[in-house]
Amino acid sequence: MSSDRRRGVVTAAAAALCLTVAAGCSSGSGGAQGSTTADLSGPAPTGVTLTLWHNTADGKALLNLYKAYEKASGNKIEFFDVPADSFENTVQAKWATGARPDVLEYHGVSSAIRTLNGANTLVDLSSMPFVAKEGALAKVSGNLDGKTYAVTLGFPQVFGVYYNKTVFTKAGVKPPQTFADLKTVCQTLKTQAPGVAPIFEAGGSGWPPQILPGNYMASANENDAYAQSVVEGKAKVNDPGGPFVAALTAYDDLRKSGCFNSDANTAKYEDSLKAVYEGRAAMVAQHSDNVATFNTNAGGDTKKVDETIGFAGVSGGGSKAWFAPSPLGTYYVPRNQDTTKQRAALDFVNWISTTGYPDYVKQSQALPTMSGVTAPELQGLTLEIGKAYESSTLGIGSNIPGFNAFGSLAAQLLAGQLTPQEAADKVQLSVQQAIAAGK
Structure with a gap:
């Protein structure tokens, strides 16, 4: 399957918003584990191996971003490849068993967060620096009941x-x-x-x-x-x-x-x-x-x-x-009893949305989702779509x-x-x- 086809499968999911809400989806969430809110105090851990559940449709710019983080942080990312063809089903099935990654790449719509019982399983990232830079997008993507649980790098579809x-x-x-x-x-x-x-x-x-x-x-x-x-x-x-x-x-x-x-x-x-x-x-x-x-x-x-x-x-x-919101480049931090890993996961989110973000925008040839970053020189069709986005509305199925x-x-x-x-x-x-x- 070509990269464009894989992206089509995943973005089809965004169009379809195939986010099945089933009682079994929260059966493995159990009680809250780890810190409930983001805490970036103290030095960032190094030498930590972080597990990332990532979509196989991730483009070259995202893959390069992961490598750049490893080099900058001294931490290692261990990938669990989530097949684009079965993106939602794979994540939901593993989540229901109680399995958790250190970082999760997933849909940004609130119905997705509810599916993961996010209020009880995910770290509230509302206090992190990227939230102010995302502006209005942080109130939509990765947001549930006024709390921002995900950082969104990918420009909305x-x-x-x-x-x-x-x-x-x-x-x-x-x-x-x-x-x-x-x-x-x-x-x-x-x-x-x-x-x-x-x-x-x-x-x-x-x-x-x-x-x-x-x-x-x-x-x-x-x-x-x-x-x-x-x-x-x-x-x-x-x-x-x-x-x-x-x-x-x-x-x-x-x-x-x-x-x-x-x-x-x-x-x-x-x-x-x-x-x-x-x-x-x-x-x-x-x-x-x-x-x-x-x-x-x-x-x-x-x-x-x-x-x-x-x-x-x-x-x-x-x-x-x-x-x-695009599922590609949208990241959550599940609550983790291993406080070192949770802190490292928060460092990952912070780095990719600050230090590593400008280079990602340049490589992805996309409009930035955060303020303070200059957009690369883009082709006319992309700019035309960006203008349409300025007056667009959230898809009807995103939060239903x-x-x-x-x-x-x-x-x-x-x-x-x-x-x-x-x-x-x-x-x-x-x-x-x-x-x-x-x-």
């Missing part, structure tokens, strides 16, 4: 619509801002570019069909208000007049209008980006990590990618993208327990096997069960 500029120009259409625009652009393309699929959908990979409904919801979840109303029981995702059913209905309308590729139910994620780059499809709803894949399709010619591909935030109510059910259900909606209301009913049942299990 921003979800929107990539489009082929050449196809759009020839057809005389402008980048869409709303779902109404999507449908209008679709109809025009069917007339002006009959050999081009208006929107490439990849139902064969399972997870991509949930992205477009997520796009629709971006304008309905400002400040995570709608998601919180669902968690608090003030709203249900299957309310017939609610925004979630409206999102599924709008998506189903695109399907019925023939806006997707003819093989939408079987096409794969890997094919979607290449099809848009080559102009065989005009648009695809995907996440920001795919800039690297477009660059690969262009043979590394980033200028060509910038000339060919654009990015637009598209929602039900205006030009707005949605985001999810049990929303993982939406993954397979979205594919069934694409196949016409479920109506929007039926799909919403099934998601609501999953949410209810997850909330009940977490009490």
Whole structure:
């Protein structure tokens, strides 16, 4: 599996937010062990071996960061490779047995922290220097009930619509801002570019069909208000007049209008980006990590990618993208009875977010998540996505327990096997069960 494909699998998890909340997930957490809050007083330990559960989709910049920490600290990192294909299941299964790493790389959304019973198993990092530098992101990524449990190095995954500029120009259409625009652009393309699929959908990979409904919801979840109303029981995702059913209905309308590729139910994620780059499809709803894949399709010619591909935030109510904290480069410190190891783990978090961070940003060629660090010279498409992030909203499923059910259900909606209301009913049942299990 290529590195881009592995990243796709993991970021699919972010899109799907496949964070199953089950009673068994907390069975191994037991009572609190080690210090509950971060304490950086005293000299940092050296000569310590730290176990890191890390995702196999970690890119070169992260792998180099680990090596740089070892060299700077005199400590050693022992890796447990968590397969990208079974990221959540592997972590949750090991966690449920009571197994703990010294450092955990995992999802930053609060539903993930609840799955790990984080309030009782993780060190509260709120007092560490990186929190102030992360600013608003620290209140979202790795945050539960106002406490920050994780440092987030990786720039959030921003979800929107990539489009082929050449196809759009020839057809005389402008980048869409709303779902109404999507449908209008679709109809025009069917007339002006009959050999081009208006929107490439990849139902064969399972997870991509949930992205477009997520796009629709971006304008309905400002400040995570709608998601919180669902968690608090003030709203249900299957309310017939609610925004979630409206999102599924709008998506189903695109399907019925023939806006997707003819093989939408079987096409794969890997094919979607290449099809848009080559102009065989005009648009695809995907996440920001795919800039690297477009660059690969262009043979590394980033200028060509910038000339060919654009990015637009598209929602039900205006030009707005949605985001999810990246699981790659997000780190927690589990509570540890071995106080030396816990102190060394905290030193790891502090070093990678301070001394080691500028070089990581430079190597990763990404926008920084922390203030005080100058962004490297970046290609236009990345900057375009960064601008969309500034006004984006948190994905609806990020903080709703049990929303993982939406993954397979979205594919069934694409196949016409479920109506929007039926799909919403099934998601609501999953949410209810997850909330009940977490009490």
